[in-house]
Structure formats: C-alpha cells, structure tokens
Amino acid sequence: MRQAARLFGSGALLALLMAGSGSADPDHDDLIVNGEIDMIERAPAPPYVEAFDEIISGWSFRSDETQALQMDDFDNPGMLGVERARVMFDTPMGSGGQACSSCHETPEALRGVRATYPKWDEERQTVQTVEMQVNECLTERMGAEPLGYDSPEMVDMAALIASVSRGMVVNVAIDGPARPVWEQGRELYYTRFGQLELACANCHEDNAGRMIRADHLSQGQINGFPTYRLNNAALISVHNRFRGCIRDTRAETFPVGSPELVALELYVASRGNGLTVEGPAVRN
C-alpha cells in the first residue's frame, strides 16, 4: 500500500514535470488556413530584435485544439465579426449617405493595409493605426460619427481589414518620420511597469516558451490581431490586449488609442516583420 502510494506520488510528479517541459517550446506545426493560405509562423528576427534569432507566431504556442480553430474559417469564431463588418462595409453612414464601399469597392480592395500599419500619415503628421484610419474616413470623408476605438463595431471592422490581408508578410516601416514614435514604443516595451515591475520584455522576450501559471508565454506578437479569445468569447483588439498585460503588472494602464499605445503598437508590429498577417487569429 505504502509502496503503491509512493510510486503513484512520483509518477504524478513525473507527469507534472513532463507536462511542464513538453509544453515549454512552441511546436513546429504548419499553419495553412482553409487549405490555401500558407502562413509563415517562423521567420528570421529583424536586426533590431536582438533577443531572438527567430520570430514566432503566437499560434505556434497554443494547444492543437486551439490551433485547429484557426485553420478553417467555418471553425474560427472571429469570422462572425468579419461577416458583421462586411455588412457594415456596404451600409451608408453619415451625412453624405456613403458607405465604405462607395470609395473602396470591396473589402478586398483594402488588401495589404493590415500588413503595413501602423503607418506614418503625411497629412496628419502622425502615426496612424487601422482604427484611426477607419475613423478618419468616417468623420472626414463620410460625415459620420467616429466609432469607439475599442467598440465591437470597430474591432469587427479591424478584423475584416486584417482578414483580407491574411498570408501577406508584415512589413511595417520604422524609418523616416515614424522613427521617434517607434523609439518611444521600444522604450515602453522595456519599461518595468507597475508594482510587479515587469516589462513586456520580461515576459515575452526573457521567458517566451516558459509557463507563467497556466499560460504558455509567447513572444507577444500582434500579427494575429484582432484575435478571438476563447476566454472572453469575443474579438480582442491590440490595445485591449496591451492594456490587459499592463494591468497584470499591477500598473495603471494607458487608454486605448493613446499616443503611448499607438507607439507601442508600432514597435511591437515591427517585431513581427517577416511573419504573415493572421487576423482574426484564435487564442485561449
């Protein structure tokens, strides 16, 4: 009896250790969506990402079950948001009675946008995210009210705009006038915020691949955003995710759409230059 209990005890421990080490590394599965969009899950790290030789999509860190949901649009709950936004795309909004489709015939006409944003806007002399660009069209071209930066409608629209770029290589510019903003973002990435004094880099650079409680830490890439999070049963924007991570350091967060989060988005997006656009991705 005692012997059996001891054996069982050590077996349980072994299982625990193996579970820990077995899930420590991202897998090498191949992500092909709908049997046709072949994603790049691993790419050489850009020169300014010194901590890694290779950048890896967050998809590779998820369980087989979660991974599978992103491989077929019929299984991907995020595609429901994309469908809602397709309707909005054709719906007249604002004083001019125009729809998005009045200027951009179909969502597919916006293919390529997601891969290069955030991006320097010459006219506004600022770095614009996709959400800021959508609101610029709504308010200045269509005479409509802006959408809330993190409203469900905006997140759906961002998911639609990402979805038509799926499979394209992320290629965000970090030189020229965007440079100071990129540098501000880098500064934020390495700042140890909050009462826990943790920087993005502490979790997603120093400890990518390790377990923090139940979570398998990825590199914190944003090529899959907006992502459908099974825990929230909703599509989640980049800024919402950033806020959650900053909150988890027992810090005061920044508002969605704030200059700080825009700068951070530009920097984090550039760390994924070489991966492919996957949004809407599926995460736990």
Next chain:
Amino acid sequence: MTGPWCLAAGIAAAAILAMAPLASAQGVVAPGDVVFDDYGEVAQSLTGVPGNPEAGRTVMATRSLGNCVACHQVSAMADVPFQGNVGPSLDGVADRWSEAQLRGILVDADRTFPDSIMPAFYKTDGFIRPGDGYTGKAAPPDLPPILTAQQIEDVLAYLLTLHEN
C-alpha cells in the same frame, strides 16, 4: 497647515496599527525601514511574531496574494495546479538559503539578484505607474506592499520547511 495634516496622518497610522494584532503592533517594521546587509539579507523578523507555515502556503498559492507558483514549481504543493517555470523550482530552498537570505529575497529580490524579474513583495515606492491592485487604475497615495509583514513571515516559515527529500 502642517499641524492638522500631521495630526490626521497620525490618526490614520494609529488606526492601521490598531487593526494589527496587539502583540505585533509594536514590532512591525515598515517597508521603508527594513534593514538589508550588503548581500540583500534581512536578519530581523518584520513582526517579531513567528510565521505560520500553513498560512504562508496559502499566500503562495493565491493569485491575488503571493501567486509564487505562477513562476515557481514546488513539489510539496503538487495539489496546486498550473505551476510555472519562469523562476527556479523551490524544492530544497531551505537547504540552499538561510532564513535571513530568504527574508531578503521575499522583501526585495533585486537586492539579492540584481535586476531580478521577481517582484518585491514588501516595498511601497520606486514603481513606474503603480496601479491599484489588478484594476488598471492608478494606485492610491498610500499604496500598501503586495504582502503584509506577517504574510512575509508566514511565507518564510513555509519556505523553511522545503528541504530536499
């Protein structure tokens, strides 16, 4: 202006002390008054009251408190699911470190391991954008440390039970 302000602060401090058990009220070392030696060790108990290892174990497993298992694996806590591996396993720490060393690591790990990612559990200043717990809102002006002095002593008491075999 300073008169009433000081008085108010004094009353508030007295009220906080009154909430602590009488025996420890006298002896509680405030976060700013902890004395470290050159190696980051803290020899003096923060409360003068011996720690309760069972209470310490609970603090280590509880998300809103120590949540030590987020980063550390502890075989003696195998009943607590999802132990992380950001930090080293704590198995056998009582054989590797003295009581004063472990207290120092808990109060402010940076003093033992420079630039450690392990949070300082008994510190109240020097933070960038500190929040009010996990709300995402700004911290109150009198931000308490993550753990109380007695919780530190309780965790310490539990760590001191973690011998190899």
